[in-house]
Amino acid sequence: MKHALIIGSGISGMVCAVRCAQLGVHVTMVSPFPSERSQSVMAAGGINAVLSGEEAGDSVACHIEDTLKGGCELGGKNAVKGLCEHGGEILHWLESIGTVFSVDEKGRPLRRAFGGQSHKRTYYCGASTGKQIVSALVMEVRRFEAAGLIERRLWCCFHSALIRDGICYGAMLFDEAHGGLEAVCADALVIATGGQNALFGKTTGSTQCDGYAAGKLFMQGAELKNLEFIQYHPTTMETPQKRMLISEAVRGEGGRLFQRRDGQNVYFMEDKYGPGGNLMTRDIVSREIDALGGMVYLDISFLDRTVIDERLPEVRDICAKYGGIDVSREPIPVMPSVHFFMGGLAVGLKHETNIHNLFAVGECASMYHGANRIGGNSLLAAIYSGNVAADEIAGRSGCRFHPDFEGDLEREKKLLARNMDTQSQFPVMYIRDMLAETMQKRLGIVRSGENLEQGLADIDYYLSIAERIRYDSSVMPYFNYSLTAILTLARATITCALSRRESRGAHYRSDFPQTEEAYQSATIIAYDGGGYNVRFDREQSYES
């Protein structure tokens, strides 16, 4: 029986596991925490799809057009077509496995408007769509687990891929529970580790998503793509631990942004862009708020109380709990914050990387969203990409032989043990905090060459310290062995931002404010043991 090793158990990892199992591929699914704690559970606003018999005017073609336009023409055209064409089927499948969508009095699923969309096509479960989908998927995974087709491994982290001559044969895993490294061979390795939030410290997402797998694979030869396109969500609320997302659903239900100026409420988005101004794409809204000083208000106090209670209960509760705000009476203070990563591992249409049998799905893969993701498309992409990769894996013949990785394993074990013996006074988390400060400062909503150059210098300094740290016993081994790869990924991200000498979507350069035809290409970056090599892939060969 063929065997797939899946790293990550959020929505994309689970979907890939379930589909593999349905197609008779045995799966081992690995993550440090249960699926119920993955970032996917945070998804609030909804998932995009066009169902047949839709509201007059909407169509799959409109969904494709909105996605490509929202992504400033950098999303893979054929890939986006496949994504949007499967939206309806995916929605029906989610319902069939027990996802409870919000419905009207006749039992028809409800839709809401999301930014950058020409029609209402975001289906939702109140404001907890991610939770509902994760719950349904966990039940599916358990069904196949009971049948012996899926094995779930918790407290277990990715260490590195087993690669020989451009072919991937599985991965080394670090088991936190037993404190040991092991090599697990497989016919396919699927990376489903989400975005790179921890690089930026406080974001709307989970610190579990630290980009380590992408960084390590980059160091092992996998190419990365479009790293400079980092989505700032325009409406988040500051709390001591993180930036709480105030979902776009709020504006989808009619919420209005304003700034207080000379005692007046100035509805700056409506003034500049007309009645639909509040629902411009996220890159545009974030930039407008940033230009106004970075903090504005979002108002839904005029909405009917039942709309708030029935459609936005989580938002109401978050504001009350973290900000002491009663949204039915007062506006919410909001600011833009890092939210989503359009860039990641470069993959082809079947979600395979440039390394044979190494796949990437969900937010860690770069494919559909180009320079700016439109809301509601990420859940769809997580599910669609999981299915696409699984179909490809199931349709291939398995590996006939696996090279011997015993030597590699012993070497890595010795390295880890030797480092553990050598204590260091320098705390790993301190470097992570400094990195987050650098990333927030240098890769903000508005960037410049000078600022980015300084970011590179900062990261080179952190890399030089990281080389000297032997072992910090105050944190788990994972935080020790992951540090260099995370810093390398951060360096690659700034290198891409520096190379793109134009402004497009979420990448805005004050020194190059125009969108340039010459840059209508994906940014691909490769690593050769020290050099970071960027090329602009005009043909977008990874996407066509």
Ligand SMILES: Cc1cc2nc3c(=O)[nH]c(=O)nc-3n(C[C@H](O)[C@H](O)[C@H](O)COP(=O)(O)OP(=O)(O)OC[C@H]3O[C@@H](n4cnc5c(N)ncnc54)[C@H](O)[C@@H]3O)c2cc1C
């Ligand atoms: C607050 C918030 C709200 C959102 N709302 C929406 C929405 O309404 N609609 C929408 O379309 N999108 C939304 N998104 C985006 C969407 O939720 C994510 O893009 C999507 O859920 C990502 O799923 P994933 O499976 O790729 O990754 P994740 O759900 O992040 O899962 C990653 C998995 O990888 C594991 N992992 C990480 N590192 C390692 C490692 N080194 N070794 C082993 N395992 C590892 C994690 O533990 C986890 O299990 C939202 C995002 C946030 C943060």
